[in-house]
Amino acid sequence: MSDITSSALPETDSTGAPAERRRRSGGRGAERVRSSDGSKYLNLVNRLARTELLDPEALEDIHQTSLTVLEEIGMDVMLPEARERMRAAGADVTEGTERVRFDRGLIEEMIASAPGEFTMHARNPARNVRIGGKNLVFAQVASAPFVADREGGRRAGNQEDYRKLVKLAQSYDVIHLTGGYPVEPIDIHASVRHLDCLSDMVKLTDKVFHCYSLGRQRNLDALEIARIGRGISHDQLDAEPSLFTVINSSSPLRLDGPMLQGIIEMSSRNQVVVMTPFTLAGAMAPVTIAGALVQQNAEALCGIAFTQMVRKGAPVMYGGFTSNVDMKTGAPAFGTPEYMKAVIAGGQLARRYGIPYRTSNTNASNTIDAQAAYESAMSLWALTQGGGNFIMHAAGWSEGGLTASFEKFILDVDMLQMVAEFLKPLDVSPDALALDAVRDVGPGGHYFGTAHTLARYENAFYNPILSDWRNFETWTEAGRPTTYDHANRIFKETLARYERPAIDPAVEEELDAFVARRKAEGGVATDF
Numbered sequence: 001m002s003d004i005t006s007s008a009l010p011e012t013d014s015t016g017a018p019a020e021r022r023r024r025s026g027g028r029g030a031e032r033v034r035s036s037d038g039s040k041y042l043n044l045v046n047r048l049a050r051t052e053l054l055d056p057e058a059l060e061d062i063h064q065t066s067l068t069v070l071e072e073i074g075m076d077v078m079l080p081e082a083r084e085r086m087r088a089a090g091a092d093v094t095e096g097t098e099r100v101r102f103d104r105g106l107i108e109e110m111i112a113s114a115p116g117e118f119t120m121h122a123r124n125p126a127r128n129v130r131i132g133g134k135n136l137v138f139a140q141v142a143s144a145p146f147v148a149d150r151e152g153g154r155r156a157g158n159q160e161d162y163r164k165l166v167k168l169a170q171s172y173d174v175i176h177l178t179g180g181y182p183v184e185p186i187d188i189h190a191s192v193r194h195l196d197c198l199s200d201m202v203k204l205t206d207k208v209f210h211c212y213s214l215g216r217q218r219n220l221d222a223l224e225i226a227r228i229g230r231g232i233s234h235d236q237l238d239a240e241p242s243l244f245t246v247i248n249s250s251s252p253l254r255l256d257g258p259m260l261q262g263i264i265e266m267s268s269r270n271q272v273v274v275m276t277p278f279t280l281a282g283a284m285a286p287v288t289i290a291g292a293l294v295q296q297n298a299e300a301l302c303g304i305a306f307t308q309m310v311r312k313g314a315p316v317m318y319g320g321f322t323s324n325v326d327m328k329t330g331a332p333a334f335g336t337p338e339y340m341k342a343v344i345a346g347g348q349l350a351r352r353y354g355i356p357y358r359t360s361n362t363n364a365s366n367t368i369d370a371q372a373a374y375e376s377a378m379s380l381w382a383l384t385q386g387g388g389n390f391i392m393h394a395a396g397w398s399e400g401g402l403t404a405s406f407e408k409f410i411l412d413v414d415m416l417q418m419v420a421e422f423l424k425p426l427d428v429s430p431d432a433l434a435l436d437a438v439r440d441v442g443p444g445g446h447y448f449g450t451a452h453t454l455a456r457y458e459n460a461f462y463n464p465i466l467s468d469w470r471n472f473e474t475w476t477e478a479g480r481p482t483t484y485d486h487a488n489r490i491f492k493e494t495l496a497r498y499e500r501p502a503i504d505p506a507v508e509e510e511l512d513a514f515v516a517r518r519k520a521e522g523g524v525a526t527d528f
Contacts, residue, residue: 213262
């Protein structure tokens, strides 16, 4: 449940006017009672008009140029089985090489069968999420190798912190999915890590989760864990997408074996593939944003088309992750004007194809500071205006994705809830227009004590999780706490009151038995 604050009405003096700020012992935003009203953050819909960065001619130029790339240059497809499937569908496979070229008509025919909307099913049906259209879904940070909080500093990913981050994701309704592993728990051997992590996803949350495409057996194990967790048959799993994977192309213009195997296993079972090129302008893509978008689009269309070659109608998303690099150091940059342009243009391309759009809430800051906030704010602005449907790394992403931050998670949750409140349609009902209240107060009065205000003040406005609205004197007396301080305190309070969601004992028993059996079999082969 989300933490929504509520504060009392301002104090008034004998005339009914607000008392002076310096005389209010509590001050604005003094320690407020936080009530939980998070259910309103389920099933978010973005009704805003989409920003059109590209005019129709420019959009078509990017589309056609990306098709030319696939037709004339092609992609290296690094899995023989995938090349054979592509050949059978009509692609031009160059013998003795991994290069595959695609007629533009073939690409357009394949992507036309991808669904425009679909539902992902959670073990708790109230947590099902609708993908595509005007729907907006937020997923937690994923795949960070490091984790950080103020006391422990930056450290390698581990199971204890992994579980804490998963619990935080369960605790806030504005986080609709858990995403991938929020941090990689390297203290669990890689051969069985996926078994422990996915089992925790089922037990500690009741939301849709993700599996990594790192070899066929991991996919098969994840599919079985998702099925057991929902307590359904294999046929029902095949009919109801319940698991998703992110497929990254190896930019420029390559799809590697594990990613291709992931598409085959997931799409053949009607599960969700999020096809996402990672195209950093100036590094793995042309230095111009338009050129990077051409490459992003070519790689995305190739992967999307392949999902449909595996199974027509399989659910898939168009992923965009184009940004720029610092040309002095080569370090990735996020939340930049270039990133915003790429996000908005990517949304236009996804809508052109009628495919749900995945993007991300990003920043490159190394700590919880103004940079972390403003780069995330710019990212959120772009993805909201650009029509993002599925937002990866929505909460907790720090250091360009290298670190999952507990405090940044809380900062992001607050920002996501603000986005959700902003997207709520403005109420212009007769009651909201408040004509009777205006009549009651008349010229020169105030609204603090009116019946209209008293009936609504507790929930009239969004009460931030982190903003400190105390006056300077009261804030100073309290020790001048910063946003970092508040976020540190709140993530600990949230974990302290976490409650594991209910699960059928028979489901948990079957899950434990499956994990134990697969561990006894050795899990999956690794190189270490």
